[in-house]
Amino acid sequence: MLMMVRILVVSGFLGSGKSSLLRCLLKDVRLSNARLIINEFGEVPIDHVLLRVAAERTRVLSGGCLCCAFRDDLSLEIRSLIDEMRVNGDYESQAYIIIETSGLADPVAIQHTLVADPVLRNQVRLQHIVVTVDATNFLESVQRFPEVQHQVVAADTLVITKRDLADDGVIETVLSTLNALNPAGLVVFADHGVPDVDLVDRTTQPGNLALRENGAIEHQSVQFVHTDHLVSGILELPREIDWSAFVFWLSLLLHRHGAKVLRVKGIVHPADSQHPVAIHAAQHVMHYPEHIQDTSCEARNRLVVVTRGLPPGLLAQSLAAFQSAACRL
Amino acid sequence: MCTLCAIMAEADHWSDFRAAASPSHHRHVSLEDHLARRGERLRDRARRARLASLILRPWRISVSDWEGGMYLLRTLTGKHGIAPNLQSLWVVAEELAGVPIDPLEPGYLAFLTSDAPSS
Numbered sequence: 001m002l003m004m005v006r007i008l009v010v011s012g013f014l015g016s017g018k019s020s021l022l023r024c025l026l027k028d029v030r031l032s033n034a035r036l037i038i039n040e041f042g043e044v045p046i047d048h049v050l051l052r053v054a055a056e057r058t059r060v061l062s063g064g065c066l067c068c069a070f071r072d073d074l075s076l077e078i079r080s081l082i083d084e085m086r087v088n089g090d091y092e093s094q095a096y097i098i099i100e101t102s103g104l105a106d107p108v109a110i111q112h113t114l115v116a117d118p119v120l121r122n123q124v125r126l127q128h129i130v131v132t133v134d135a136t137n138f139l140e141s142v143q144r145f146p147e148v149q150h151q152v153v154a155a156d157t158l159v160i161t162k163r164d165l166a167d168d169g170v171i172e173t174v175l176s177t178l179n180a181l182n183p184a185g186l187v188v189f190a191d192h193g194v195p196d197v198d199l200v201d202r203t204t205q206p207g208n209l210a211l212r213e214n215g216a217i218e219h220q221s222v223q224f225v226h227t228d229h230l231v232s233g234i235l236e237l238p239r240e241i242d243w244s245a246f247v248f249w250l251s252l253l254l255h256r257h258g259a260k261v262l263r264v265k266g267i268v269h270p271a272d273s274q275h276p277v278a279i280h281a282a283q284h285v286m287h288y289p290e291h292i293q294d295t296s297c298e299a300r301n302r303l304v305v306v307t308r309g310l311p312p313g314l315l316a317q318s319l320a321a322f323q324s325a326a327c328r329l
Numbered sequence: 330m331c332t333l334c335a336i337m338a339e340a341d342h343w344s345d346f347r348a349a350a351s352p353s354h355h356r357h358v359s360l361e362d363h364l365a366r367r368g369e370r371l372r373d374r375a376r377r378a379r380l381a382s383l384i385l386r387p388w389r390i391s392v393s394d395w396e397g398g399m400y401l402l403r404t405l406t407g408k409h410g411i412a413p414n415l416q417s418l419w420v421v422a423e424e425l426a427g428v429p430i431d432p433l434e435p436g437y438l439a440f441l442t443s444d445a446p447s448s
Contacts, residue, residue, distance in 0.1 A: 244376060255420070
């Protein structure tokens with residue numbers, strides 16, 4: 001059986017505590033053989049010094065951003081790390097590569113590199129995207145920097161740092177903003193870099209699709225001064241869907257409105273399948289769908305969507321229209 | 330590459346994922362199994378082509394399956410194009426239609442939900 005190398009992405013805005021979190025993660029025994037790729041925007045890298053990790057396990061890409069300047073470098077770097085792990089015999093079932101992005105990176109671009117690269121897509125599996133959120137200045141930076149908005153929306157887990165430096169009221173607002181921007185994301189706290197949940201074994205799906213179980217969830221939107229507002233919502237799906245019609249709908253939606261569809265994530269139940277299927281898309285990047293064996297998530301026929309200005313109600317209507325077209329075949 | 334028609338094979342696109350296949354059939358497939366499921370795949374593909382024709386009817390584009398590997402798109406005036414997967418199907422369809430195809434346009438949604446006969 002071919003082993004897939006698991007990739008953990010640690011992202012977050014400048015100064016939001018990525019390195020502290022990483023330092024704590026690296027103490028985990030499961031990551032003792034993990035390789036590390038650190039990307040820094042500045043020309044002179046310092047993060048790897050602060051991390052105090054053995055140099056042979058760490059690659060540094062500095063003077064640009066992984067998501068734009070270094071996309072080819074990133075895939076070459078991952079390939080060479082995988083080769084090295086094979087040679088060293090570290091390439092077993094639990095092989096990990098951790099990527100720390102620069103503070104300005106859009107994690108979706110990194111996802112795209114992993115999904116689109118013809119070699120990598122068969123060797124690595126994006127396990128999890130962790131994004132750190134600085135409680136003290138998140139509310140200001142999310143207004144001013146679209147990078148922050150993108151990072152939050154792309155995250156599987158959001159780690160709030162510097163809780164002790166912020167008022168309770170601020171924390172409340174941060175929590176509600178995060179929930180509105182990324183309803184499918186899990187929000188946890190980290191004090192001095194130590195997260196209060198296990199971040200290593202979490203996967204992008206279906207584990208953290210722990211959508212709130214209180215039934216109807218209204219659409220939420222967050223207004224920004226300089227950019228279009230972000231809208232999130234949950235589309236309730238019929239118990240069984242026509243898979244082909246669903247694929248037509250989603251591929252056309254991503255084709256025409258991909259730039260505005262920041263996230264589609266959820267579990268659907270195709271009528272002709274015994275197992276539910278996990279769906280995971282970010283902008284134009286769609287992950288290969290996967291069957292889920294876990295029966296505990298059967299009830300969750302829902303899709304979480306986060307868009308820039310497209311009303312979730314309209315998406316639901318469009319999805320239903322494609323389904324009804326399939327019934328006429 | 331197909332040596333007869335000089336068309337490059339495309340990498341597996343996500344939209345080609347078949348929900349009906351059992352999970353074990355996605356990564357490692359034996360040749361026997363692959364051949365045994367040929368009929369199933371072709372039926373699925375033909376149904377998708379019919380569905381595409383229905384969805385693209387407002388632009389008078391008809392879609393047929395071409396050897397289980399490509400979608401063949403044709404307009405009433407004889408313009409045509411081929412697409413290996415759904416991602417390129419929309420690109421080709423918009424080229425033939427000459428206008429963007431918007432899945433959120435209310436008039437189009439009304440067409441999809443209308444009870445017009447399917448043929």
